[in-house]
Amino acid sequence: MVKVTVCGAAGGIGQPLSLLLKQSELITHLSLFDIVNTPGVAADLSHINTKSKVTGYVGTAQLEEAIKDSAVVVIPAGVPRKPGMTRDDLFNINGGIVRDLAIAAAKFSPKAFICVISNPVNSTVPIVTEVFKQFGVYDPRKIFGVTTLDIVRASTFVSELIGAEASQLQVPVVGGHSGVTIIPLLSQVVGTSALSEDQIAKVTHRIQFGGDEVVQAKNGAGSATLSMAFAGARFTLNILEAAIRGTSGVVECTYVHLDADKEGAKAIKSVVGDDIEYFSVPVELGINGVQKIKPLGNLSEYEQKLLSEATAELKGNIVKGASFITEGSKF
Numbered sequence: 001m002v003k004v005t006v007c008g009a010a011g012g013i014g015q016p017l018s019l020l021l022k023q024s025e026l027i028t029h030l031s032l033f034d035i036v037n038t039p040g041v042a043a044d045l046s047h048i049n050t051k052s053k054v055t056g057y058v059g060t061a062q063l064e065e066a067i068k069d070s071a072v073v074v075i076p077a078g079v080p081r082k083p084g085m086t087r088d089d090l091f092n093i094n095g096g097i098v099r100d101l102a103i104a105a106a107k108f109s110p111k112a113f114i115c116v117i118s119n120p121v122n123s124t125v126p127i128v129t130e131v132f133k134q135f136g137v138y139d140p141r142k143i144f145g146v147t148t149l150d151i152v153r154a155s156t157f158v159s160e161l162i163g164a165e166a167s168q169l170q171v172p173v174v175g176g177h178s179g180v181t182i183i184p185l186l187s188q189v190v191g192t193s194a195l196s197e198d199q200i201a202k203v204t205h206r207i208q209f210g211g212d213e214v215v216q217a218k219n220g221a222g223s224a225t226l227s228m229a230f231a232g233a234r235f236t237l238n239i240l241e242a243a244i245r246g247t248s249g250v251v252e253c254t255y256v257h258l259d260a261d262k263e264g265a266k267a268i269k270s271v272v273g274d275d276i277e278y279f280s281v282p283v284e285l286g287i288n289g290v291q292k293i294k295p296l297g298n299l300s301e302y303e304q305k306l307l308s309e310a311t312a313e314l315k316g317n318i319v320k321g322a323s324f325i326t327e328g329s330k331f
């Protein structure tokens with residue numbers, strides 16, 4: 001049985017993400033959890049003639065049944081931004097939501113891969129880590145912040161500039177998932193050497209603040225949902241491809257604790273500093289999640305500058321998330 005649970009499944013991301021996951025042959029049970037509306041979403045999806053069984057659960061009383069024995073738990077639960085807000089402004093409400101879902105996952109599905117979409121990702125991933133530590137079930141190879149949308153956006157925006165096929169263009173994006181902590185490594189992309197410094201700076205800024213572009217266009221009705229569902233499905237299916245089907249060479253940039261591969265992390269820390277605990281890095285996925293943290297590769301002078309601008313904010317976000325559990329919540 002390969003059970004995947006989506007927490008926040010009735011939401012703007014949750015519904016299209018569940019639809020995309022329903023198409024996978026690798027999933028045998030798609031479990032949908034939310035605090036509202038999941039029976040309807042589950043009934044609707046359950047009529048689609050693909051492999052997985054679909055079940056819906058609503059409210060915390062049904063959370064154990066929803067989450068137990070999952071291979072993967074994907075978390076797009078929580079509130080989205082409105083214009084004028086930062087992702088960090090979501091911390092107080094989403095921190096508590098992610099904490100409670102992490103507690104359920106630690107109790108009822110301690111071996112699952114946890115894919116965190118809820119913002120602020122830079123802080124919500126440390127929240128999950130600290131909860132899993134408190135329950136004695138922590139494995140850093142299995143907890144992921146989903147930053148795939150940054151990579152998807154980068155491929156689209158850069159391909160528009162250099163005339164490449166967007167779906168084929170690999171653009172590494174490392175660091176975190178908010179504004180200046182998002183670090184696209186455009187110098188590593190074939191075809192970008194023809195771009196001027198000004199073009200590089202502009203497209204870098206667009207990748208860093210792509211989320212704001214959608215928040216402004218939606219004008220109070222939320223943030224990216226459809227592109228995030230696409231990115232979240234890609235990431236989840238890549239985890240399953242490596243872990244369930246055993247395919248080797250599956251690489252994605254994702255925000256992880258660098259303890260997930262201490263050997264691989266040495267090369268990262270030599271570039272970003274010893275005191276950075278979490279970073280979005282290129283990861284080779286395997287049967288246990290993170291199999292190998294790959295090096296960042298060469299950074300241009302401009303990318304070095306982006307890195308130095310990212311670290312202070314990232315470190316603050318990490319401490320804020322971790323201390324929400326270690327100094328705040330007791331359970």
Ligand SMILES: NC(=O)C1=CN([C@@H]2O[C@H](COP(=O)(O)OP(=O)(O)OC[C@H]3O[C@@H](n4cnc5c(N)ncnc54)[C@H](O)[C@@H]3O)[C@@H](O)[C@H]2O)C=CC1
Pocket residue numbers: 007008009010011012013014033034035036076077078079080081090094097100101116117118119120121146147148149150177222223224225228
């Ligand atoms: N990692 C990334 O790249 C991205 C992250 N996001 C984040 O994803 C989150 C969700 O965004 P949307 O789907 O647009 O929001 P939404 O408001 O449309 O949906 C969120 C869903 O979560 C549910 N929910 C609330 N509390 C819950 C709980 N305790 N347990 C289970 N479900 C609960 C709500 O009922 C709702 O159905 C936001 O925090 C947003 O900032 C959004 C886009 C990209």
Ligand SMILES: O=C([O-])CC(=O)C(=O)O
Pocket residue numbers: 080081087119149210211212214215223224
């Ligand atoms: O911008 C937001 O709040 C949602 C998000 O994380 C993104 O679209 O990258």
